[in-house]
Amino acid sequence: MKVVSKRKLMKQYGFPRRPPPRGPKAVLGDQPKVLGPLERVYQEIAILKKLDHLNIVKLVEVLDDPAEDNLHMGMKQVLPVMEVPTDNPFAEEQARSYFRDVILGIEYLHYQKIVHRDIKPSNLLLGDDGHVKIADFGVSNQFEGNDALLSSTAGTPAFMAPETLSDNRKSFSGKALDVWAMGVTLYCFVFGKCPFIDEYILALHNKIRSKPVEFPEPPTISEALGNLLQRMLDKNPDTRITIPEIKLDPWVTKDGADPLPLEEEHCTVVEVTEEEIQNSVKFVPSLxxxxxxxxxxxxxxxxxxxxxxxxxxxxxxxxxxxxxx
Structure with a gap:
């Protein structure tokens, strides 16, 4: 059970907002009613409840006491895949298996036009089926078009991308942020710690912006994994590797011998009805x-x-x- 504040969810940087309908639904005179802040929250809960993917944690039910600020979100019971830092990182084969799950989960979210913005090991949960499931959409954003153009920072400091810490950039790609955080997460998988660490937040920001990625020994990682980490932790988001490119990476696919499924094979668009929005939350007086x-x-x-x-x-x-x- 996760307890979240309705007030926080209603803030602009909180729960994602559903974009206007696309295609035939978007014709003039057929526009949906303007939703209030709390209605948008319930709409997004309806969407999250319908997300159906092997690598996304399943939201089972949401309980709301109208007299209280908190929503109680019930999810399937799963455990974090890793606690960071750790003295027992994963071997490459285990890291590859878990990371492939993360790739497919993120591809599914991006297909739904959602950027997660807080990918890290503690938000990756291991199900009874042995598969990693992405959780915690508290700072996610939904977008229109091909990508989210964000202007505010969110997420965990050690997993923030360098472009979010730059004074020169007014906006940045949401998809590129997720890829950077996936790179930091993969680094954690194999080294048991983040690539950039400092107890002082300004010093940490400086390292993320300017310090090159280093691979400590032990353990010694393969050249293919090192190349992938370098491309994911590219400080320039314009040249950073993308999800479609990661899916074809030699380390991820074992040089093509173990390809990942195509996008159309595991992604379908989630749509919610007005009735599903109305029933997205169970109202329980005096919870x-x-x-x-x-x-x-x-x-x-x-x-x-x-x-x-x-x-x-x-x-x-x-x-x-x-x-x-």
């Missing part, structure tokens, strides 16, 4: 009371399940004949 009652039913007891035993015994001794109502 804490519902949780309390469910806990009581599970324990088959009408006593307060959160009361300490000593207090319960003390009360029962003072009123031995009383009944709990």
């Amino acid at each position: 804490s009371a519902v949780i309390l009652v469910k806990a009581m039913l599970r324990k088959r007891s009408f006593g307060n399940p959160f009361e300490c035993p000593s207090r319960r015994e003390e009360r029962s001794m003072s009123a031995p004949g009383s009944l709990l109502m």
Whole structure:
């Protein structure tokens, strides 16, 4: 269960906003009604609930207490694929397997016109099926056209792309940001730490902008993996490798012997109806009371399940004949 603030989701840099319809739906006189901030949140929840991909974590249900600020988002139970830093990084074969899952998950999101903006190991969850699933869309953005042109920074400092830290760039490619963060993540997979580290945020920013990528030893990585990391961690987003190019990379495909599926083989456009938007969230008055009652039913007891035993015994001794109502 993930708890998120409705106020934060309604901010412009928070939950992605659905772009206007494309094609026949976009004709004049057939424009959709203008959604309020909270309606946009529910629309995006409807979209996230319909995202259906092996490498995207499944959002099962969202509970909303109208009197509270928080939404409770229930997801399938999975664990982070890696905690960083670690003294036990993955061998190349394991890293390749997990990274291929990340590639397909990101390609699927970009196909839905969503940029994630916060790819990192702790947002990559390992399912019971052994596949990595991308999670946490708290700072993602939805876009129109071929790419998102962003002007604000978001995400985790050590995974931010250098162009977001530049004073010269007014906007930057959302897809290129995801590729950079994927490069940092792959580096973490094989080295157990981020390529740029500093306890001071300004020094960290300076390293990301100007320090070349270095590969510590041990472990010694293959030349093919080193080449891919260099291309993903290219400080110039205009020459940085793209997702279609990554899919064909020799290290990813074992020199073509193990190709990834084509985009059309694993991606379909997600559309939501007005009814699905209306039903995207379950409104539960006094959510804490519902949780309390469910806990009581599970324990088959009408006593307060959160009361300490000593207090319960003390009360029962003072009123031995009383009944709990």
